[in-house]
Amino acid sequence: MKGLADKPNYIIEILEGGVTLENVIDGHIAEQALVEKSAFVVGDLGALMQQHVCWQSVVPQLQPYYPVKCNSSPAVIEVLASLDLGFICTNKSEMSLVLEHGVPPENIILSGVCKQLAHIKYAAKNNIQHLVCENEAELSKISRLHSSAKVLLQLTTEAQAAETSMAFGSSLKCCRHLLEAAKELGVQVVGVTFHIPTSCEDLQQAYTHALSDARCVFDMGVDLGFNMNILDIGGGFTGSEFQLKQVESAVKPLLDTYFPPLSGVRVLAQPGTFYVSSAFTLAVSVIGKKLVTCHWDSLAQDENNDDTEFLYYMNEGVYGPFSCKLLGKSITAPSVHKHVLRAEKAVYPSSLWGPSLDQLDKVVERCLLPELSVGDWLLFSNMGVYALEEFTCFCSSPQLPVYYTVSTSDWYEMQEAGVALDSAMKNFSVVHCSV
Numbered sequence: 275m276k277g278l279a280d281k282p283n284y285i286i287e288i289l290e291g292g293v294t295l296e297n298v299i300d301g302h303i304a305e306q307a308l309v310e311k312s313a314f315v316v317g318d319l320g321a322l323m324q325q326h327v328c329w330q331s332v333v334p335q336l337q338p339y340y341p342v343k344c345n346s347s348p349a350v351i352e353v354l355a356s357l358d359l360g361f362i363c364t365n366k367s368e369m370s371l372v373l374e375h376g377v378p379p380e381n382i383i384l385s386g387v388c389k390q391l392a393h394i395k396y397a398a399k400n401n402i403q404h405l406v407c408e409n410e411a412e413l414s415k416i417s418r419l420h421s422s423a424k425v426l427l428q429l430t431t432e433a434q435a436a437e438t439s440m441a442f443g444s445s446l447k448c449c450r451h452l453l454e455a456a457k458e459l460g461v462q463v464v465g466v467t468f469h470i471p472t473s474c475e476d477l478q479q480a481y482t483h484a485l486s487d488a489r490c491v492f493d494m495g496v497d498l499g500f501n502m503n504i505l506d507i508g509g510g511f512t513g514s515e516f517q518l519k520q521v522e523s524a525v526k527p528l529l530d531t532y533f534p535p536l537s538g539v540r541v542l543a544q545p546g547t548f549y550v551s552s553a554f555t556l557a558v559s560v561i562g563k564k565l566v567t568c569h570w571d572s573l574a575q576d577e578n579n580d581d582t583e584f585l586y587y588m589n590e591g592v593y594g595p596f597s598c599k600l601l602g603k604s605i606t607a608p609s610v611h612k613h614v615l616r617a618e619k620a621v622y623p624s625s626l627w628g629p630s631l632d633q634l635d636k637v638v639e640r641c642l643l644p645e646l647s648v649g650d651w652l653l654f655s656n657m658g659v660y661a662l663e664e665f666t667c668f669c670s671s672p673q674l675p676v677y678y679t680v681s682t683s684d685w686y687e688m689q690e691a692g693v694a695l696d697s698a699m700k701n702f703s704v705v706h707c708s709v
């Protein structure tokens with residue numbers, strides 16, 4: 275094992291005496307102005323804590339399991355591990371990361387449609403027993419390599435199939451077949467998992483189908499002699515308290531009907547976006563600018579069909595922290611750093627591009643912004659999810675600096691909740707930051 279000294283040391287700033295996140299961002303922008311004006315990220319660890327408090331007050335009956343793929347930065351894993359969350363891993367490096375942070379193997383689930391043999395062996399060796407499975411080939415791998423595995427069958431949902439246009443998971447009919455195959459192979463099946471993506475519009479219908487299907491699989495499993503005791507209702511929580519309450523009101527009556535507390539079934543969920551999205555803000559600077567005229571209708575050349583817009587180039591794009599744009603996610607327009615906001619209030623159609631000069635590197639299509647100059651800064655909030663691979667240690671490209679902060683009140687609340695950052699976080703140093 276490599277020494278801890280090889281790893282970067284992270285600094286967490288505790289904001290005292292009325293210092294705000296905005297002040298911290300201002301400070302780093304001022305620092306960057308003296309050097310290369312490189313992009314950077316600010317992470318608010320208190321936001322993770324606040325999301326946890328929200329989760330526990332709205333859906334206390336759902337045990338949160340955090341999918342590591344959403345954001346694997348060490349501070350996030352450390353805080354969530356200290357709050358006793360479970361973790362969903364999809365490969366060996368995610369499992370070892372979470373184990374290194376002291377998460378007990380019984381709080382880890384190895385997920386994923388198909389798993390590399392070595393990763394199943396690694397789970398077996400490290401006593402990670404809960405594995406997700408959706409097909410027979412996978413089941414036979416598990417039976418060969420992991421004799422004490424406890425399998426959760428991945429059930430397909432219409433909402434997920436609609437989003438990915440590819441059926442993940444197993445249909446109800448195939449589940450029966452899988453259960454019989456598991457019985458034959460001597461693999462223990464202990465429950466069901468499904469996933470409803472955040473893009474799902476009709477929550478009521480999606481959960482009604484998924485939960486009644488899950489009940490059918492439980493009944494089939496029980497018939498075959500399995501001890502079915504885990505139901506995992508997946509992700510799909512946007513991060514807003516309002517949407518969490520909507521999911522709660524869709525799910526609660528269904529759980530009461532199909533999986534009442536007396537049934538002894540443990541109900542889990544996989545909130546990824548929910549925990550991390552709002553905790554990270556990305557600051558980028560404008561490195562180029564053009565005024566362009568678009569001819570929306572090339573046949574009609576009169577003035578009214580012409581449209582001008584500002585085209586700005588930023589120092590990061592889709593081949594960096596905006597990579598989720600390539601996966602079809604849209605990026606919300608940024609806010610403009612306040613030093614740019616001049617007396618003039620006018621806004622103009624603008625589009626924002628990364629630095630690669632590649633056609634795909636269009637980060638924000640068309641939004642309204644005040645006129646910017648080269649050297650101005652833009653702030654993208656809610657950048658905590660699926661963007662961070664670029665700034666974590668598993669990436670070969672140069673990393674963006676990440677500055678972690680926590681407000682004094684969140685800091686106390688975290689300590690009361692059992693997060694002992696100074697002692698537990700070996701790779702972190704805490705500094706106090708005041709005006």
Ligand SMILES: *Cc1c(COP(=O)(O)O)cnc(C)c1O
Pocket residue numbers: 341343344385469470471472508509510511544545546547548
């Ligand atoms: C990515 C993923 C999640 C996390 O979902 P969010 O909706 O982004 O929170 C949960 N479960 C599965 C199976 C996933 O692939």
